[in-house]
Amino acid sequence: MILIVTLTALALALLLAHLASVFVVARRLHRPAPPRPPVAPRVTLLRPVCGLDRFDAETLGSSFLLDYPDYEVIFCAARADDPVVPVIADLIARHPDTQARLLIGEDRITANPKLNNVQKGWLAATGDWVAMADANLLLPPDYLWQLVAEAQEGVALVTSPPLGLRAEGAWATLESAFLNGNQARLQLLADEVGKGFAQGKTLFWDRDFLEAQGGLHPLGRFLAEDVAATHLVRAAGRKIKLTTRPFAQPIGPRDLRAVWDRQLRWSKVRRDGFPVLFVLEPLNGGLLAMLLAGLAWGPPGVLALAWKWYGAELYLCWRAGWPVGRWTLPMMILRDLMMPALWVVTFGKRGFEWRGNSMAPTGLGAAE
Numbered sequence: 001m002i003l004i005v006t007l008t009a010l011a012l013a014l015l016l017a018h019l020a021s022v023f024v025v026a027r028r029l030h031r032p033a034p035p036r037p038p039v040a041p042r043v044t045l046l047r048p049v050c051g052l053d054r055f056d057a058e059t060l061g062s063s064f065l066l067d068y069p070d071y072e073v074i075f076c077a078a079r080a081d082d083p084v085v086p087v088i089a090d091l092i093a094r095h096p097d098t099q100a101r102l103l104i105g106e107d108r109i110t111a112n113p114k115l116n117n118v119q120k121g122w123l124a125a126t127g128d129w130v131a132m133a134d135a136n137l138l139l140p141p142d143y144l145w146q147l148v149a150e151a152q153e154g155v156a157l158v159t160s161p162p163l164g165l166r167a168e169g170a171w172a173t174l175e176s177a178f179l180n181g182n183q184a185r186l187q188l189l190a191d192e193v194g195k196g197f198a199q200g201k202t203l204f205w206d207r208d209f210l211e212a213q214g215g216l217h218p219l220g221r222f223l224a225e226d227v228a229a230t231h232l233v234r235a236a237g238r239k240i241k242l243t244t245r246p247f248a249q250p251i252g253p254r255d256l257r258a259v260w261d262r263q264l265r266w267s268k269v270r271r272d273g274f275p276v277l278f279v280l281e282p283l284n285g286g287l288l289a290m291l292l293a294g295l296a297w298g299p300p301g302v303l304a305l306a307w308k309w310y311g312a313e314l315y316l317c318w319r320a321g322w323p324v325g326r327w328t329l330p331m332m333i334l335r336d337l338m339m340p341a342l343w344v345v346t347f348g349k350r351g352f353e354w355r356g357n358s359m360a361p362t363g364l365g366a367a368e
Contacts, residue, residue, distance in 0.1 A: 003296075004297075007293075007295050007296035008293070008296045008297070008301075010289075010292050011289045011290075011292035011296065011305060014283065014286075014288060014289035014292070015289055015305060015308060015309060018286070018309055018312065018313075019308070019312050021185055021186070021189045022185070022312045022315065024189055025185050025189055025192070025316060025320075026315075026316050026319050026320065028192055028244065029188075029244070029245055029319070029320045030319070031244060033146060033149065033243075033244045033245070034150060034244070035149065036145050036149055037148060037149060040068065040069050040070055040145075040148065041070075041128040041151075042070045042071070042072075042126065042127045042128050042129075043070065043071040043127045043128070043129050043130070043131060043144050043147075043148070044071070044072050044073075044074060044125035044126060044127030044130045044207075045066075045071055045073045045074070045130075045133060046074050046076060046118055046121040046122065046130060046131065046133070047060060047063060047073065047075050047076065047132075047133055047134075048075075048076045048077075048114055048117045048118045048121075048132070048134070048135065049075055049076065049077050049082065049084045049088065049135045050077070050078065050082065050084070050113075050117065050135070051083065051084060052087070053084075053135065053136055055136060055138070055250045055252065056084055056087050056135065056136075057087055058138065058250070059135060059136055059137060059138050059139075059250065060075070060084075060087065060088060060091060060135060061091055062138050062139040062143075063075075063091075063100070063133075063139060064091060064095040064100065065139075065141055066141055066142075066143055066144055067142060067145070068142075068143075068144035068145055068148075071099070071127065071144055072099040072125075072127065073098060073100040073101075074100075074101055074102075074103060074121040074124060074125065075092075075100070075101070075102045075103070075121075076103050076104075076117050076118045076120060076121040077102065077104050077117070078104070078105070078106040078113070078116070079104065079106075080104050084135075085102065085104070089102065103120045103121055106120075107119040107120055109217050109220065110216070110219070110220025111220055112219070112220045112224075112225055114225065115216050115219055115225055118132060118216065119216055122215065122216055125207065127207065128207055128208075129147075129148070129151060129205065129206060130204070130205045130207050130210075131144065131147055131202065131203070131204045131205075132203040132205070133201070133202050134162075134200065134249075136249055136250070137201050137202065137247055137248070137249055138165075138248045138249065138250060139247065140248075143247065146244070146245075147204040147243065150204075150241040150243055151204070151206070151241075154238060154239045155206070155238065155239045155240070155241050156205070156206045156209040156210070156236065156238035156240070157198055157203060157204065157205055157233050157238075157240045157241075158202075158204035158240075158241050158242070158243065159196070159197075159198045159199045159201075159202050159204065159229075159240060159241075159242055159243075160199060160201065160202045160245075160247050161179070161183060161187040161188070161199045161201065161242070162179055162184075162199070162246060162247060162248070162249040163179065163180060163184060163245075163246040163247060163248050163249065163322060164176030164179035164249055164323070165248045165250055165251065165322075165323060166250045166323075167251040167252075167254075167323065168251070168252050168254075169253055169254070169327075170330075170331060171253075171254040171255050171256045171259055172251045172252065172253055172254040173323075173325065173327040173328060173331045174254070174256070174259050174327075174334060174335060175251055175254050175259045175262070176251055176323060176328075177328065177331040177332045177334075177335045178259070178263060179249070180322050180323075181313040181314075181316060181317055181322075181332060182284070182285070182335065184246050185313075185316065186284070187199065187242065187246075188242060188246070191240075191241065196239075196242050197226070197230050197240065198226040198227070198229035198230045198240055199226055199242075200224060200225055200226040201249065202243075203225070203229060209236070209238065213232055213236065218232055219232070222272055222273045223268065223269045223272045224269040224272075224273065227269060227270075227272065227273030227274070228273075230273070245320075260338070260342075263338070263342055264342055264345060264346065267281075267342045267343065267345075267346040268346050271346050271347075278343075278346075281339070281343050282339075282340055284339060285336035285339045285340075286305070286310065286333075287336045287337060287339070287340060289305055289309065290302045290306055290309070293305040306333075310329060310332055310333070313332060314328065314329065314332075
């Protein structure tokens with residue numbers, strides 16, 4: 001009897017923590033965004049590109065449709081023969097009223113090819129704040145206003161997790177299940193309690209601050225620039241803020257191997273950058289809570305807990321206006337089954353291959 005009570009209490013504790021995260025994030029997403037400040041600082045929008053994606057014309061094209069009064073766009077490509085270069089050239093030609101240019105070349109300042117690509121844009125930037133936005137991010141017209149509104153006193157970096165939209169098929173929905181109901185929820189929750197983490201999809205920098213830290217060079221100290229950014233800002237005693245709502249990333253089609261490889265890569269990044277938090281990752285997802293409920297009450301306990309767990313996550317997605325379809329629930333369950341396997345496999349080889357580049361841990365692996 002004592003064992004059943006203990007198992008039940010642990011399962012309920014995990015469920016209550018999950019429900020609390022859903023409640024906090026749902027409330028955040030329906031809170032009005034901060035008002036636009038009276039003064040609009042000049043902003044440089046940096047968009048590193050590499051290879052051609054089916055959504056490039058739309059996502060990169062959104063750079064020209066922003067309603068911000070004083071900004072420039074700098075596209076960065078490492079090679080002149082990159083197939084996305086003609087797409088960018090066409091976009092620039094069709095939007096002559098936007099201050100936009102394409103810079104080509106690579107400065108090998110770190111082991112991170114993204115930073116090496118964007119370095120020339122950073123040096124050429126004329127903005128007081130610099131927004132680094134991945135090529136596959138779809139920018140809403142008020143994108144820069146949302147970032148500037150969070151750039152309050154003490155804030156060195158404004159960021160945002162991506163929101164997976166327009167998933168095509170079951171495996172793409174699996175990727176959205178990782179991005180939306182799990183990762184975005186946890187990132188927004190961390191920001192609510194004053195412990196925001198940088199996300200590489202959007203990095204909006206106080207330029208003077210980052211220059212004082214050594215520019216882009218220190219962002220290459222870990223496997224990913226967002227992990228390095230988080231450590232750097234916190235060590236300097238400054239703040240990281242997330243926008244009230246995440247920005248969209250069109251997903252399109254995916255296969256299971258691509259989803260697994262991407263999630264494994266991010267898992268290795270988290271292990272390298274936040275080893276203490278990584279040890280706690282088996283608590284993430286509903287699998288452990290359902291196992292405890294099953295040990296205490298059998299299949300009825302599993303079903304009862306799963307109904308509440310996934311019902312809450314589905315409610316969050318519905319209330320937030322995030323995609324919910326016929327594959328959403330089964331892919332949420334599959335995601336939670338995959339997470340322990342990803343966690344275990346992460347303890348194998350620490351590095352990974354990314355776009356033909358070998359990435360290996362070089363940072364301090366400081367605990368958070």
